[in-house]
Structures are given as C-alpha cells and as structure tokens.
Amino acid sequence: MKAIVRTEYGSTDRVVLADRPDPVPGPGEVLLVVRAAGVDRGVWHLMTGEPRLMRLATGLRRPRRPVLGRDVAGVVAALGEGVTGLAVGDEVMGTAPGGTFAELAVTSPDRLVAKPAAWTFEEAAAVPISGLTALQAVHDVGRVRAGQRVLVLGASGGVGSFVVQLARHAGARVDAVCSATKAEFVRGLGADRVLPHGPGADLPGEDGTPAAYDVVIDIGGGRSIRRLRRVLAPRGTLVIVGGETGGPWLSGIQRQLGAAALSPLVRQRLRFFVASEKATELARLVALAEEGAFVPAVERTWPLPDAAAAIDHLAEGRARGKLVVSVG
C-alpha cells in the first residue's frame, strides 16, 4: 500500500510517500480501506516527537510506528478472528493508532462506530479526536450547563471548532478567543462574542471589569494558571485541553500538572484530561450530531501524497477548524 511515513522525528522535510506492506488484521482486529484521515495537533506531536517526554511511549530514538495519522473514516475490508458486530463493506469512522495516512489501516472494533450517512468520509474523518476531546471538555470535565458563561481560548482550531458549537448547544453563552483573521469563522460557529488574543489583549476580567466565567476551556495555551483564574468565577471550572507553549520537553504539560496540584487548595475546579477514544464515546458524539449539536467544520482537504502540506498548514497556525487527508 501507499502510506505517508517518517523514520525519524523532525519536520515535514522527513515525511515521504512510500510503499509499505499491506497490514493484516490479527485476532480481534479490523482492516479498513481508508477513505479519509483527519489531521490534528497529535499528528504534529508524533511527527516531531515533541513533547520529548512523549518519546518514552512512542520510541526514544526514532518513532516505533512509521505511518502518520490517527483519525480515520473508511470501509471495512476484512475482519480478524473473533470480531463480531461488523461486516465487510460497513462504512465506519474512528481512530487507528497504527497510522491512517495510508490506503489501508488496522484497528480495534472498539475504536469504531458506523459513519452517519449524512457525512462524507472527509467530514467523518474530521470528527473523532477533536470532537471527542471537545465533548469531554464541555460535558464531562467542564460540566457546561444552560445559562452559564463560557470562555473558549483557541476557538478557531480543530478542537475549538467543536467546543464552541457544543457549548452553545448546551445552552451556554460563549465568548471565544482567536486571532483576528479567524473571527468571522468563529462567529459562524455560533460564538456570542469573539475576542482577540495577543500580547496586549486583555480578557474580560483581566482589565478590572467584572467577568467571572463559570467555565474557561483553554485549548490555545499561553496564559498562566494565575491569569486564567482571574477571569473565572469563585467556584468556576478551568479545563486545560492543551497549548503549545512551554518548550520541546514539556510543551505546556507543566500547566496541566500545576493546575492539578493547586486545585485541591482552592475553591475553583482546575482540571485537565486525556481524551478517551472509545467507541462508546464516539457513539455519544454521533448522537449529539444527529440532534443538531454540531457540524464538522472542514476547512480544506489534501490528497494523500500532499499530507505534509496539510501538517504544515496546521503547524503554521493557518487552520480554520479541521483539515483532512483524502485517500483514494
């Protein structure tokens, strides 16, 4: 099969289209013909090997898994021994940790759900990782309820595009922070108010005006826990999803750990989490989409051989919503 691979950590200069042996599903696994694969920050992390701490799991000197990509939408091509509940020809979506920027991918059935007929393969591939992260940030960790005031930092990116829509659907009033060039896009997602970010830009509550957000969801990083707590209600919840500030070793993980250490000592809830990619979670997300909670906001699609250009588009901060690699 053709696949997008790299054998060393680094930039997209090391990413190539190569011939790889066709994967074979083992017992309890499913072989998919990949039709589309989502691009998210995790692809960039696995390509660069940053945060370097992550290499303990992904390979110390070089990546253990050469094929990039994790989100997938495709068609079941073969079932490994013992797999039930799926059939050859089923259209599915989910994740495949062994790589999805490829013509074929192997994964476990508990990472897959049926693709809603209303979505193209490209739309379905945009949803799993970013959508699940948003679902869990808004509903499980943030516990957003109708009437609450929610602040979203990093609203224009992959995760942010789902967070804004899900928080609005939950009945919250949403203020969204993004760069000025993406303000129209974020307004289109349903944000009640769009605020700029940048070195000189204060958030409501930082400049002395009362702000008191019930929930702050930080996907963009950059601000310290101390600054974020200033805009949060006395019993509000801070959800740290991610952020790319903090250097190549930790890439911001220190903020998450700092929040967890401080939380028991203060009245505000300060939380971080690692998104679950289980099929049961995907089913919750698809059910919300079917009741009109969100649509996948796909900015652009690249053919498989141009996957490196999609990763560069994301890494350079140009993405509005989701990017997708189309296969076949």
Ligand SMILES: NC(=O)c1ccc[n+]([C@@H]2O[C@H](COP(=O)([O-])OP(=O)(O)OC[C@H]3O[C@@H](n4cnc5c(N)ncnc54)[C@H](OP(=O)(O)O)[C@@H]3O)[C@@H](O)[C@H]2O)c1
């Ligand atoms: N906890 C988890 O399980 C989990 C799961 C998935 C992703 N993540 C993390 O979440 C983060 C976002 O992922 P993504 O796929 O959504 O990435 P993305 O598509 O690149 O979006 C990131 C967004 O951050 C914004 N941003 C950059 N600098 C900012 C700043 N200083 N202040 C506010 N916003 C800023 C950018 O928007 P503008 O251009 O508008 O500034 C961009 O839209 C990454 O760090 C990723 O590793 C965590």
